[in-house]
Amino acid sequence: MSSTVVHDFQYESPSHQAQTAIAGMWLFLATEVLFFGGLILSWIYSRHWNQIGFDAGARETKLWIGTLNTGILITSSFTYAAGLAWIRAGNTRRLIQCITVTLMLGLAFLALKFGLEWRDDFSQHLFPAASIFKITGAEEGGARLFFIFYFISTGLHGVHMVVGVALLLWIIRRARRGEFSPLYHTPVHAVGLYWSFVDIVWLTLYPLIYLVGRG
Amino acid sequence: MWHPIARLRSRPGGASDDPQDQEQAVHAQLNRLLRAWLLLVLLGGAEFAVSFLPLARPLRPLVMIPGVLMVVTVTVAFMELRRGPVLVRAFAVAAMLWLLVLLSLGSADPLTRTEFHVPNVQVK
Amino acid sequence: MNSPTMASTVVEAGQIDGSYLTDGFTIRSWLLTTDHKRIAVLYLASITMFFFIGGIAAALVRLNLIVPEGLLGSAEAYNRLFTMHGVVMVWFFLVPAVPVTLGNFLIPLMLGARDLAFPRLNLFSWYLFILGGAVTLWALFAGGVDTGWTFYTPLSTTYSKGHVVLAAVGIFIAGFSSIATGLNFIVSIHRLRAPGLTWYRMPVFLWSLYSLSVLLVLATPVLAITLLLVVLERIFHIGVFDPAIGGDPLLFQHLFWFYSHPAVYMMILPGFGVVSEIIPAFSRKRIFGYKFIVWASVSIAVISFFVWGHHMFVAGTSLYSAVLFSILSYLVAVPSAIKVFNWLGTMHKGYIRFDAPMLYALGFIGLFTIGGVTGLWVAALAADVHLTQTYFVVAHFHYIMVGGMVSAFFGGLHFWWSKITGRMYPEMWARVAALIMFIGFNLTFFPQFILGYLGMPRRYFSYAPEFQVLNVLSSAGATILAAAYLLPLAYLVWSLLYGEYAPANPWGATGLEWQTPSPPPTVNFIQTPLVTQGPYAYPPPETGRERHV
Numbered sequence: 001m002s003s004t005v006v007h008d009f010q011y012e013s014p015s016h017q018a019q020t021a022i023a024g025m026w027l028f029l030a031t032e033v034l035f036f037g038g039l040i041l042s043w044i045y046s047r048h049w050n051q052i053g054f055d056a057g058a059r060e061t062k063l064w065i066g067t068l069n070t071g072i073l074i075t076s077s078f079t080y081a082a083g084l085a086w087i088r089a090g091n092t093r094r095l096i097q098c099i100t101v102t103l104m105l106g107l108a109f110l111a112l113k114f115g116l117e118w119r120d121d122f123s124q125h126l127f128p129a130a131s132i133f134k135i136t137g138a139e140e141g142g143a144r145l146f147f148i149f150y151f152i153s154t155g156l157h158g159v160h161m162v163v164g165v166a167l168l169l170w171i172i173r174r175a176r177r178g179e180f181s182p183l184y185h186t187p188v189h190a191v192g193l194y195w196s197f198v199d200i201v202w203l204t205l206y207p208l209i210y211l212v213g214r215g
Numbered sequence: 216m217w218h219p220i221a222r223l224r225s226r227p228g229g230a231s232d233d234p235q236d237q238e239q240a241v242h243a244q245l246n247r248l249l250r251a252w253l254l255l256v257l258l259g260g261a262e263f264a265v266s267f268l269p270l271a272r273p274l275r276p277l278v279m280i281p282g283v284l285m286v287v288t289v290t291v292a293f294m295e296l297r298r299g300p301v302l303v304r305a306f307a308v309a310a311m312l313w314l315l316v317l318l319s320l321g322s323a324d325p326l327t328r329t330e331f332h333v334p335n336v337q338v339k
Numbered sequence: 340m341n342s343p344t345m346a347s348t349v350v351e352a353g354q355i356d357g358s359y360l361t362d363g364f365t366i367r368s369w370l371l372t373t374d375h376k377r378i379a380v381l382y383l384a385s386i387t388m389f390f391f392i393g394g395i396a397a398a399l400v401r402l403n404l405i406v407p408e409g410l411l412g413s414a415e416a417y418n419r420l421f422t423m424h425g426v427v428m429v430w431f432f433l434v435p436a437v438p439v440t441l442g443n444f445l446i447p448l449m450l451g452a453r454d455l456a457f458p459r460l461n462l463f464s465w466y467l468f469i470l471g472g473a474v475t476l477w478a479l480f481a482g483g484v485d486t487g488w489t490f491y492t493p494l495s496t497t498y499s500k501g502h503v504v505l506a507a508v509g510i511f512i513a514g515f516s517s518i519a520t521g522l523n524f525i526v527s528i529h530r531l532r533a534p535g536l537t538w539y540r541m542p543v544f545l546w547s548l549y550s551l552s553v554l555l556v557l558a559t560p561v562l563a564i565t566l567l568l569v570v571l572e573r574i575f576h577i578g579v580f581d582p583a584i585g586g587d588p589l590l591f592q593h594l595f596w597f598y599s600h601p602a603v604y605m606m607i608l609p610g611f612g613v614v615s616e617i618i619p620a621f622s623r624k625r626i627f628g629y630k631f632i633v634w635a636s637v638s639i640a641v642i643s644f645f646v647w648g649h650h651m652f653v654a655g656t657s658l659y660s661a662v663l664f665s666i667l668s669y670l671v672a673v674p675s676a677i678k679v680f681n682w683l684g685t686m687h688k689g690y691i692r693f694d695a696p697m698l699y700a701l702g703f704i705g706l707f708t709i710g711g712v713t714g715l716w717v718a719a720l721a722a723d724v725h726l727t728q729t730y731f732v733v734a735h736f737h738y739i740m741v742g743g744m745v746s747a748f749f750g751g752l753h754f755w756w757s758k759i760t761g762r763m764y765p766e767m768w769a770r771v772a773a774l775i776m777f778i779g780f781n782l783t784f785f786p787q788f789i790l791g792y793l794g795m796p797r798r799y800f801s802y803a804p805e806f807q808v809l810n811v812l813s814s815a816g817a818t819i820l821a822a823a824y825l826l827p828l829a830y831l832v833w834s835l836l837y838g839e840y841a842p843a844n845p846w847g848a849t850g851l852e853w854q855t856p857s858p859p860p861t862v863n864f865i866q867t868p869l870v871t872q873g874p875y876a877y878p879p880p881e882t883g884r885e886r887h888v
Contacts, residue, residue: 010453010531019300020530026303027522030310031560033742037314038564038594041321048325050585060334070259074289078252081293085244089237100555129575141584148579152571196293207282211266213273302529304568316644321593324648327657 018186024191029197032160036201039153043208046145048208053142055213060126060143061150065117066210070111070202076105077199080192087175088184095188096175102195103168108160112155127151153205160198167191251292260286346853358761359856364570373458374861379444380759381465386436387828389472393427394824394839398421401783401817404810409801417800418485419501424441425488431472433600433740437609438520438555439468441751442548444759446524448852449545450858451533451868456526463514471513478505488797489599492580492591496572504573507566514559514566517605521555524548539633542850542874543626546633547612551642554601554608558644562598565591592654596647607739608636608708610747611678614700617754618682620848621697622689625875628681635674635681642671652723661720668718675711679704694846695769701749702777706742710735712789728798731791737784746776749827756831757841761858764834768826776823782816817869849876 011017028165048052083098121127128147135143171191174180180188262281270277290296296307353434359376362368369377399420403411408413411417443461447454457460478484484501486494495503528549532541572578579586620627626632648656648664682704691697713735717723724734781857786809791797795806844853851868852859 015247016530018527022299023530024303024457024522024526026299027308027525027556031522031556032305033310033314033516034317034557035560035564037317038561038597041318041567041594042568044318044322044591045325045587046579046585048322049587053585067263069261071256072257074252074259074285077289077293078248078255080247082245085241085248088244089241091241108305135223144577144584145579145586148577152568159514162247193294199293200289203282203285203289204457207262207266207279214266215269215278240807309553309557313644317561317597320645321597321661323663324589324593324656325587327659328655329657 002085004115007019014184016182017179018189021186022193024039025193029193032197032201034203036153039149039156040204040208043149043153046142046149046213050142050145052147053139053144054143056139056144057126057143057150058213059208060124060134061115061210062117062120063110063210063214066206069112072105072109072112073199073202074102076095076102076109077196079092079105080195083186084185084192087180088182092175092178092181096172096182098173099168099172101119103165103172106161106165106168110158110165118154119148123148149208157198157201157205160201164195164198167194246291251288254288254292255285258282258288355711357860359861360761360857360858364863372464373462375443375447375454375458375461376759376859376861378461378465379440379442382435382439382443383759385465385469385472385873386440387431390824391429391430391438392476393432394423394821396424397819398821398824400424403800403815404802405807405814407802407804407807407810410549410642411800413580414800415485418487418798419483421798422484422501423479426475426484426506426510428737428740429488429602429606430513431468431475433606433744435468435520436550436748437602437613437751438524438548439465439750441613441637441755442524442551443520445483445852446545446548446857447531448863449542449850450526450527450531451536451851451864451870452531453863454886455523456530457523460519460523462525462797464516467516467519468513471509471511471516473509474512475509478502478509478881481505489595490566490569490591491595492569492572492588493582496568496578496580496591497576500831504570507570511563511566511570514563518559520594521552521559524552525556528552533868533870539630540870540873541633543615543629543632544612547608547615549644550636551605551608551612553640554605554643558598558601558605561594562602565594565598568594589654589656592651593647596650597644598627599641600647600650601640601838602744603739604639607743608639610744611636611675612702613747613751613754614682614703615678615748616848616850617696617700618685619875619877620754620846621692621694621700622686623847623875624685627684627687628677629873629875631677632681635677638674639671641677642667642674643726644739646671649723652720653727665718665720669715672711672715672718675707679708679711689807691769695764695766696750696754698770698773698777699746699753702773702780703743703746703750706738706746706777706780710738710740710743713738714836725794726791728785728796730790730795732793732795733797734784734787737787741781742784743863746780749773749776749784752831754846755852756834757845757857758852760835761837761839761856761859762834762838763845764838765830768830771828772823772830775819775826779816779819779821779823783813783820784816786810786813786816792861859876 025181034143079098080102083095083102086092086094086098125132126147127133128144128151133140168191171188174187258281262278262285265278265281289306296304359374362374363372369381371877372378372381400417403409403417403420409417411420413629443455479502481502484490484495484499484503486499486503490503490507495507528541528545558652570578572580577584580588580591582588609657615626615632646664646668648660649668652661654666682700717726717732717735752806753764758761778887789811790806790809793806796801843856843858845857846853851864854868857865
């Protein structure tokens with residue numbers, strides 16, 4: 001046995017403890033599914049009652065930024081998973097490199113989304129609470145509803161990304177202190193799950209925001 | 216009272232007996248991940264293309280399929296759902312099931328409500 | 340591993356120095372504790388405070404209703420009072436009560452573990468609870484909210500002049516406390532069971548709390564997003580619930596009740612669990628139909644997610660969805676009924692003792708049954724058209740929540756008081772309080788069934804003069820009920836100082852928690868227990884008496 005079990009320690013083994021932490025993270029992600037799920041129900045309702053206006057609003061989204069961002073996040077999930085594979089083989093250097101690339105991609109996403117896209121949206125009068133709104137007439141209500149969903153969902157997703165970026169920095173810091181090894185890298189695994197989950201949320205939002213109404 | 220997580224440092228040279236094996240294992244895993252990434256890009260392209268097709272109303276929901284497959288790919292390949300303990304898979308299934316309940320039973324009302332049409336008024 | 344069997348895990352009093360209560364006397368050792376037992380005590384103090392705040396609001400509501408024109412003179416004030424009562428009682432007493440006090444304290448003990456899976460998360464959840472509570476109380480005392488605890492749109496988003504945003508934020512924060520607790524419980528029950536403790540050897544209390552936790556983690560996030568949407572709509576004056584732009588106010592109700600219906604089961608499932616522990620102990624008999632009871636808890640948790648539309652029968656939803664929800668609501672009553680029959684079956688031919696916990700449990704069975712059956716009446720579409728938004732509904736849910744849940748909470752508190760504090764409470768006073776509570780409760784709420792049937796609407800600060808007699812009876816009952824709640828406060832606090840010291844197992848009950856001293860040491864058990872038999876392993880009835888098969 002390569003591990004020592006302290007007599008009154010709550011877990012049978014370090015592996016038991018690691019699996020427990022991972023199970024906890026998955027359960028937390030399950031709660032997030034329901035959190036965003038409520039928002040998706042609001043998309044369904046808003047679109048159902050106002051399809052024409054809703055889709056008209058959707059066509060105002062910047063497809064190239066959304067698509068580029070989707071590619072960025074997919075890649076970032078890949079680079080993180082690669083980092084996890086490296087630390088499982090004992091290579092901390094590669095882990096740090098991979099997480100750093102993930103971090104760069106994450107920051108690029110945030111820059112594109114909030115620095116560029118949201119800024120453009122505001123300047124084009126697409127903020128739904130503004131008195132002057134780009135789309136007027138019969139389609140205005142539905143379009144406003146679309147942008148309400150757009151700003152809330154991308155805003156919430158952005159908050160989750162920021163938390164993710166903070167977690168990535170934390171992992172990098174701990175990795176540089178040599179805290180991870182093939183036998184212990186539970187935080188890396190757990191943060192990876194979180195990061196991929198935030199990616200999944202984006203993969204769900206992307207068609208609802210950018211691709212709806214294009215057909 | 217803190218319960219310290221056991222910190223076991225790797226022995227120099229890696230934990231497995233043969234560094235060569237380890238090297239191969241990593242590369243095999245990286246290849247799997249890369250293939251998953253490629254699949255995601257392809258599915259993304261498909262999703263993008265399909266959304267521009269002028270499909271008839273009842274066929275529109277099919278546009279969701281590539282998106283769903285992408286989510287599954289990330290979950291299985293990057294989050295390693297199949298490798299994990301049963302409990303984790305139970306949590307993931309439960310989350311999906313309950314999401315489906317929320318969305319489907321929640322949509323039952325608007326789908327079956329009798330709509331009394333109000334003429335579109337100008338929004339102030 | 341050479342662990343002792345369950346029977347011999349009793350630890351002699353001299354073996355450990357002190358208990359979790361004496362393990363540190365500084366404020367820091369309490370406020371920074373990760374010991375589930377101390378956290379449970381912190382929570383107990385907090386929810387007691389909230390219970391009395393919500394109770395004072397209720398007292399003022401009942402005070403207002405003793406004259407038809409409304410004693411307080413102001414509809415606005417009345418609206419804010421019943422909202423305060425509902426918000427505080429639902430989110431800061433009923434949902435947390437048993438799980439965070441008895442659950443936190445007992446789950447690791449019943450599992451044979453040292454603590455929950457994530458002790459620091461446990462402490463964090465208490466801080467979230469306190470923060471959420473503080474923000475909510477700030478909203479309520481800064482002037483309050485007039486929307487009712489249900490926050491229906493467009494009143495909450497557009498027209499209300501109350502502190503909606505603040506109240507919603509407070510509840511939002513408290514919701515994360517619930518989610519954290521539920522997550523902790525689920526993972527602990529899956530991962531930390533002692534050797535030999537299979538699922539079917541777990542006490543029913545653990546199954547009930549497990550089911551509750553599933554509700555906590557899956558339903559509460561929907562409340563979170565819903566409150567967020569309300570807050571944003573209120574701040575930006577535009578949102579998804581606003582019909583002026585094509586939004587749907589009913590969407591709010593769907594989202595709200597998707598959480599809030601499971602929430603009422605969150606409130607009652609732990610009560611079921613407590614009663615399921617008390618009845619076998621005070622009948623000295625194995626629980627009847629163990630597998631039926633535990634799977635009934637699980638089915639209640641699952642089916643409770645499918646019935647939320649029964650709160651919206653007259654709201655304007657489609658008739659087809661209403662019919663669907665009505666049928667599903669009848670379905671969810673079945674597992675609850677199964678439990679009631681099983682408790683009765685447990686008592687049948689048992690050796691019954693009428694100590695205070697048993698009195699509360701018996702009260703629970705009767706009052707919960709009445710509440711549950713009247714729920715079936717309002718689940719019927721045609722009847723609900725007349726009964727909805729009347730005092731009938733108010734009486735229905737108070738029978739379950741107060742007659743049921745609060746009774747169960749008091750029962751559990753008394754049952755495990757000796758384990759938590761190491762002291763015995765005065766039995767005579769406890770029985771008197773239980774009796775007074777039963778009388779006061781029925782006097783308060785039974786007239787409300789009649790009032791509802793006669794057509795008195797709820798949430799109205801004034802009413803037609805012909806309803807006065809029943810209202811006065813109800814308010815009189817409320818004063819008796821108040822006394823019944825103050826009495827335990829008095830003698831339980833008294834017992835902390837002067838009560839006799841408790842042995843490890845004063846009731847002679849089965850269960851791992853009784854195998855450790857009262858109060859337990861911080862580590863719970865000196866050695867990890869080994870479980871070799873099922874729960875409720877009471878000896879069979881003595882020879883000479885008819886054997887129960």
